[in-house]
Amino acid sequence: MSKILFHKMHGLGNDFVIIDQRVNNDAIDNFEIDKRLAQKICDRQFGVGCDQLIILKPSDKADLRMDIYNVDGTAASACGNASRCVVSLMGADCTIETNGGIISGSWSKNNCAVNMGKAHFNWDEIPLAYPVDNMNIPMAWDDIDGGAVVNVGNPHIVFFGNQSLLEKCEISGLKIATDPFFVNGVNANFAHISHDNIIHLNVWERGAGATMACGTGACATAVIAIKKRLVLSPATVRQRGGDLVISWQEGGDIIMSGPATYVFNGEFNPEEI
Structure with a gap:
């Protein structure tokens, strides 16, 4: 199996492995994430290592979709630090579909702002x-x-x-x-x-x-x-x-501003991790 390209980024030390499934190649086309694989990728000793795994996908509601997996393999609905990292990775203003709703981001070289939507109190x-x-x-x-x-x-x-x-x-x-x-x-x-x-x-x-x-x-x-x-x-x-x-x-709406840092990129074979 071909290797999967990933990006390693962090927002204030909250770090992410980001995989862009919009890229068109055989490895990505056949790549399916599940709880066990998410856990292994996030593992700092035996995997790539991160707080959360981010999967980018096409969206018919926004510029792209972001799926979020915690270190225990469970899914999260939204992540503010990851949202800023994705906006920084795109290098442009963009909208991001999440399970928690649509997030809009504004890009600049040293700082990104994201509109996290409404607060719900009920x-x-x-x-x-x-x-x-x-x-x-x-x-x-x-x-x-x-x-x-x-x-x-x-x-x-x-x-x-x-x-x-x-x-x-x-x-x-x-x-x-x-x-x-x-x-x-x-x-x-x-x-x-x-x-x-x-x-x-x-x-x-x-x-x-x-x-x-x-x-x-x-x-x-x-x-x-x-x-x-x-x-x-x-x-x-x-x-x-x-x-x-x-x-x-x-x-x-809630507006959050702060830095997003690109650390490195790499690749891995899901069958060997």
Whole structure:
């Protein structure tokens, strides 16, 4: 079997293997992704290695389609950092179809902005197992409570607290992300707002764990912080991999801006991985 070309990119250290299935060759035509193969490609010891695998396909609704696979092989609906990387890879403004909706991106050499669409707050849009106050979930995990939920293409719960809350990400993230109260699982965001209007954020991503940065997590956290009047728009969200700038007004679209970095390209034989 011929080898598959891939691109390795990252957005603030949140890294991706990107395979463009729109390329016309025998290897791509016969290439089918499944959960097991996604896991093997994402594996950092025995595969190429990444937080998420991105498959680009033709679309009749946008310029292209983006399918997203987590390290555990499960599918994700949207990914903000991957969206910026795809816009950068295209080298032009473009629209991207995802399972979470259509994302539009604006390209520039050093920075990409993507319109992530609307924020959804209704309990059945997250979705949750039953209706609750979505701005103050009446549940606690360990000593963490007061979470707010929103769907920005992916479901998120956001907690605000002092700086020590950031350390809870790797302690309590998995427990929260897999709680059956969240019908499709949830991404858990642990945030601290400093005096200079900067949101400091760590995210446990469902299916991927703690990552250097999460684009939809930055969007979700900024939206909740703006809605609660904890920060003003645009808000800077600082993660371990760097900063994103999120703009949002009630009822409007979420605009995320930040860098996207091309690392290298390569090829592999799916039968040997």
